[in-house]
Amino acid sequence: MDTYDVIVVGGGPAGEVVAEGAVRSGLSAVVVEAEAVGGECSYRACVPSKALLRPGAARAAARSVEGTRQAVTAALDPARVLARRDRFTGRGDDTGQADWLEGAGIALVRGHGRLAGERRVDVTRADGTVRALRARRAVVLCTGTEATLPPVEGLDRIDVWTSREATTADAVPERLVVIGGGVVACEMATAWRSLGSRVTVLVRGQALLGGWEPCAGEEVARGLSDLGVSIRFGVSAVRVARDADTRTVSVSTDDGTVLDCDEVLAAVGRRPRTADLGLASVGLPAGDWLPVDDTCRVTAAEGEWLYAVGDVNHRASLTHMAKYQARACAAAIAERAAGRPAVTGGHQPWSAEADRVAVPQAVFTRPEVASVGLTERAAREAGLTVRTVEYRIDDVAGAALHADDYRGLAKLVVDEARGLVVGCTLTGPMASELIHTATVAIVGEVPMERLWHAVPAFPTVSEVWLRLLEAYGR
Template sequence: MEDTYDVVVVGGGPGGEVAADRIVQSGLTAVVVEAEAVGGECSYRACVPSKALLRPGAAREAARSVDGARQAVTAALDPARVLARRDRFTGRGDDTGQADWLNSAGVPLVRGHGRLAGECRVEVTGADGTVRTLRARRAVVLSPGTEPALPPVEGLDQVGVWTNRQATTADAVPERLVVIGGGVVACEMATAWGSLGSAVTLLVRDQALLTGWEPRAGEEVARGLTALGVTIRFGVSALRVARDGATRTVTVETDDGAVLACDEVLAAVGRRPRTADLGLETVGLPAAGWLQVDDTCLVTALDGDWLYAVGDVNERAPLTHMAKYQARACAAAIAERASDRSADTGGWQAWSAQADHVAVPQAVFTRPEIASVGLTERAAREAGLTIRAVEHRIGDVAGAALYADDYRGYAKLVVDETRGVVVGCTLTGPMATELIHTATVAIVGEVPLERLRHTVPAFPTVSEVWLRLLEAYGL
């Protein structure tokens, strides 16, 4: 059986959904192939459930940060209600709503495992083993996402290790949890389960958390985790793990000679592309690995303009919001090329994915929250920019002091002195994740500081920190 569409999209996560929708809006036809749940990892086992787990603890802390409200908050979190609230957001993996949305957008859904079977052809193997072939007139868009990468720890694959999937969907709070890793997933899940009463130990191979961020961000997260009762062991790696068949207790041996006992182990050390069974070899590409793309998300290692890759699999900016952004650029490029109009009409060039070079916003919902966009001071210097960095304590702003007693937060701007524009910003503290978009607009818009000084923040809001940062710069 063979069906033909203008575009075949393999992967129904955020990038795949948006790409298919935008392609149909352009007047072309598209179909989505998905083997698991429409909506992807983010909707059911990552961003959405993790934030649902994190929010109750943050809300409780926010109430307790204000005198007068603090006295009214005397109980601990209710784990059963927290987990039930999370399940309301995820539907426990039921993708009916997402599938219905695709249908309403005019995008057919083919359930099954899709893999390339030559140029512009995708074979889909259904759950019952039947094979269906889809042919693309114009393009194939690959959006398979990524999967957790396990560290080389002896026995880890035999203990029922948690990855982000189990950590965000577990039905009970582990009494003791060991987390291997020091990145975003490790820090957020240590925060979430620590808030719910788990005794968490974080094993961090490096000497800091969140090593790709400004150093202050990792320091503030470490402080917050410690205050929550999480034990952080820097410079320590797990060597081997084993689970007792009778007690179900897991023992973790580390390279400094310690032996830790816990109920679950979470491995959060990174991700790898889900390309091993994608049929890349049928079109002359390596059978596995990351897919390199240009700013229209066209795969660069292949001749022609028919194969695209959006989202985490292209390794440009592995974040849900950036996958959606890339999908819009990709769909615009496909529609423009299909119309045979020249590039100078401003279509795909106007929509090429440029922001994921210079202005990728990141939000981490630890306590304190941290957020960043653009370059760190170190990255800017390594890029050869002539920069100046300015900092300000957010707690010194009147709006922050009113928001929370003893508000603790930090703001840093990285300025390109040659052009007089902001190229990086890092924020920590309550509301940091909501404040970062202002910096994103300034960076993407390349707003001159001389102009930015006229964007007057309302008083008394936390956003007034922008005024203080510009004053610190000398404006």
């Protein structure tokens, strides 16, 4: 049995950062990976999706300014866009990531890892043999999530797209039906429409991006419609079938419509990859999320040896927050290994508190939308004394100079009792780049009166912060 201080099951961004942090603290670490080192984000999610979205956004940005609009007349070149995406992902080749692990002093064991009792992991390799590992200090589960399919008759028999297929497809479907109204649905509808596909989005509810401020979903819906995407609210797919000869898919909906398409993307949610992790060997139910404390220690497990980082703990399913948790987790493991208590709270480096109060996120549609902190609804439900401030970003001089047809909105959620920003939502070009200012304000608990002294440069889009403060009043 091979022994390491820390065993990390899952070699995605979270697993890589935990292992690196452990090694930097003087501990030995091994990463167990069943697929590709680098994880979903590198090959089938964040990286390829943004690679698909950026060309359309760049073209739109050029066409938003008089003088360059006339120079940009051709459509995107799908073959070149897909080739550029493949350069970023290496088509799943993880050689570079594996070499990085070796260079960082982190061992790699390829195969499917399962818990086999306290501090023990059995790894089943491709040839069926099993390698037993033992952890002196900790086992960290970083196995992420997988797409779920909605209860649509025939969906499991048509080679349906999930986020994996939508980000890695080698050809543009002539017609695409998207089931869902969340981030994946909106981004992939944007990307494939930009590449020439005729896209229809079926949304069971009455809005896109549920859980966001309503203005975000409204702006994304407007943007998709402007691109030529057909959005059908209050409509669900009930039956699908693929013709064996033509490969055409028919999608029957609950309003009696039948849509013909070439591919169907199911983007309705994700579940934890914990069904085959050996959780029963340590008294935990298989297939569930793994609740953790602020050090990412699994609270249902006895002792201080089992941790869960990233999407699998269901705190904040975003790559950047997974890496944030991973840094905290590695610091906590190191503290405990040294015999010191890793007590949460007090802004300690091993206390992952920001993923409860200040989670930044961005959707790379056209327009972009971004948010951090609480929505107005969530703040009121939390019992805060809430005041909101809104300002049209298009009325800012820097925005008008940035694009002739700039359209965007900024909304602040303020806790009046403390005079602090607790939430912010932005829509419009560059929203993803602007949101970090709000993140700093929320995490730093910067009082509104102090923000007056953070003077934005003129003429930039960031001047919207001055306008928001003016609308709020001293």
